[in-house]
Amino acid sequence: MSYLDQWKQKKNAKRQKFYTNHFHQTMESVPDSPLSTNLSENLDTISHQLGSTDDLVVRTLPLPERGTSAAVLHLNGMVEKEAISEFIVKYLTTTINESEQPAIHELEMSRTLRQVIRSILSGNTILLVDGKAEAYVASTPGWERRGVEEPRVESVVRGPRDGFTETLSVNTALVRFRLRDPNLRVRHLLIGERTQTGVNVLYLDGVVDPEILNEVMRRLQAIRIDGVLESGYLEQFIEDNHWSPFPQLQNTERPDKVAANLLEGKVAILVEGTPFALIAPAVFAQFYQSPEDYYERFYISVFIRLIRLISMFISLLLPSLYIAFSSFHPEMIPSRLVIAMTAGRSTVPFPSIVEALIMEVAIEILREASVRLPGPIGPTIGIVGALVVGEAAVTAGLVSPVMVIIVSLTTIGSFASPSYSTAISLRMLRFPMMLMAGIFGLYGIMLFLILILIHLAALKSFGVPYMSPISPIKIRDMRDLFVRLPLVKMRNRPSIYDPSDKTRIEGGQRP
Numbered sequence: 001m002s003y004l005d006q007w008k009q010k011k012n013a014k015r016q017k018f019y020t021n022h023f024h025q026t027m028e029s030v031p032d033s034p035l036s037t038n039l040s041e042n043l044d045t046i047s048h049q050l051g052s053t054d055d056l057v058v059r060t061l062p063l064p065e066r067g068t069s070a071a072v073l074h075l076n077g078m079v080e081k082e083a084i085s086e087f088i089v090k091y092l093t094t095t096i097n098e099s100e101q102p103a104i105h106e107l108e109m110s111r112t113l114r115q116v117i118r119s120i121l122s123g124n125t126i127l128l129v130d131g132k133a134e135a136y137v138a139s140t141p142g143w144e145r146r147g148v149e150e151p152r153v154e155s156v157v158r159g160p161r162d163g164f165t166e167t168l169s170v171n172t173a174l175v176r177f178r179l180r181d182p183n184l185r186v187r188h189l190l191i192g193e194r195t196q197t198g199v200n201v202l203y204l205d206g207v208v209d210p211e212i213l214n215e216v217m218r219r220l221q222a223i224r225i226d227g228v229l230e231s232g233y234l235e236q237f238i239e240d241n242h243w244s245p246f247p248q249l250q251n252t253e254r255p256d257k258v259a260a261n262l263l264e265g266k267v268a269i270l271v272e273g274t275p276f277a278l279i280a281p282a283v284f285a286q287f288y289q290s291p292e293d294y295y296e297r298f299y300i301s302v303f304i305r306l307i308r309l310i311s312m313f314i315s316l317l318l319p320s321l322y323i324a325f326s327s328f329h330p331e332m333i334p335s336r337l338v339i340a341m342t343a344g345r346s347t348v349p350f351p352s353i354v355e356a357l358i359m360e361v362a363i364e365i366l367r368e369a370s371v372r373l374p375g376p377i378g379p380t381i382g383i384v385g386a387l388v389v390g391e392a393a394v395t396a397g398l399v400s401p402v403m404v405i406i407v408s409l410t411t412i413g414s415f416a417s418p419s420y421s422t423a424i425s426l427r428m429l430r431f432p433m434m435l436m437a438g439i440f441g442l443y444g445i446m447l448f449l450i451l452i453l454i455h456l457a458a459l460k461s462f463g464v465p466y467m468s469p470i471s472p473i474k475i476r477d478m479r480d481l482f483v484r485l486p487l488v489k490m491r492n493r494p495s496i497y498d499p500s501d502k503t504r505i506e507g508g509q510r511p
Helices: 003-023 039-049 081-094 113-121 168-178 210-221 231-238 255-263 284-288 298-327 335-344 352-372 378-395 401-415 420-440 442-458
Strands: 056-063 068-075 107-110 125-129 135-138 184-191 197-204 250-252 267-271 277-280
Touching: 039 056, 039 068, 039 113, 039 125, 056 081, 068 081, 068 113, 081 125, 081 135, 107 113, 113 125, 113 135, 168 184, 168 197, 168 255, 168 267, 184 210, 197 210, 197 255, 210 231, 210 267, 231 250, 231 267, 231 277, 250 255, 255 267, 255 277, 284 298, 284 420, 298 352, 298 401, 298 420, 298 442, 335 401, 352 378, 352 401, 352 420, 378 401, 401 420, 420 442
Parallel strands: none
Antiparallel strands: 056 068, 068 125, 107 135, 125 135, 184 197, 197 267, 250 277, 267 277
């Protein structure tokens, strides 16, 4: 073993020791001891473990007909109080038969203190009876939750209008509504030592590649963090390359998109508290594809997809090309256009690279400001601000009219991307691309493009090459790449994910 390997091994051991010592002071610090038969002792122990928090509701009820007493425990604001009063309290005060149980769904038994504490923190109601060393755990969730609404980020012209919410059970049900397959499997995990965030891993047994599934589960189970508040936490932990600007997992708020990717042999990750699901593995091609590409006829989908590709290149390259042509290669521009550009730049005191950077930074500031402003005001401020700033900059002679057109087309092109993660990656890469164009001209642009392609070709997502099916080349999978063939011609699932069941359409015959 080399010195570097020994150093990494010692570092990992120290990190694991820190996590073990630190996180054992949270849920692991609660004793996994059995409950007592004494009600008062159980109540004191539970209150102590929760730090005598003021939102712990303890309701003690005498049971004279049984010669004992009981207590109902829950956290205020996390349960449905009507259900507790109607079913649990009514059961305690009217039912005599010991064999009967409260008429409430998902009733379980807990016999250890740790299970009871975990259930209370999860929003369940606990029923303790004096003389019994066990607790009833009733599922009575009642916290405020958002209903199913239309997706706000991934809107489509044609397609379903329901999107994920912040409730894990609702999101799982939305996927099951579309995939009524007995082979749809759900694995539940709790990640976050303090938040205990529920995570559901969905896949189609018999379709997904077992190696991909095992790798996803291994990375999720290896996460050691105090809290998970959004699916982006998990994405940053389980992605292959933490330094890449490109997303290596796809996030979506559309249940139909998750169902479609499960049918291709991928794995979906749903996280409690966020409407965005993660899809793994991910390749670059799927980030400019939209669900409505498969809902419209194929030639309409091909046209729209090509428009998105052109927009992607405009978003990345247009300012850099303007800088390179105007500064280094004016002979490549038509003569009349050169004269018009020169006349427009006659009052501009800056070189084209500074001019472009000023406008791009101003547009990015306006874009970020429009997002942070209240809903009705944000889009208006963004549009009006861009018009006012652009017109004022041209009038003041700070930028040329052509530069305003270039920046406007670039901004519009970035909006055409169906994936926000990919669009913002290209926005980030636009700035070093402009610097390379300002220093080396077209040679700098080509050099930076080659570096990007080398990085993309070396990138992987859970063992799947990021540039598949281009590199390595898969001719059969190119039926749904730049163009999409008719559905009757797409008989097989993409081979890049190595699905166990490769056939999607039996025979591929038109009905």
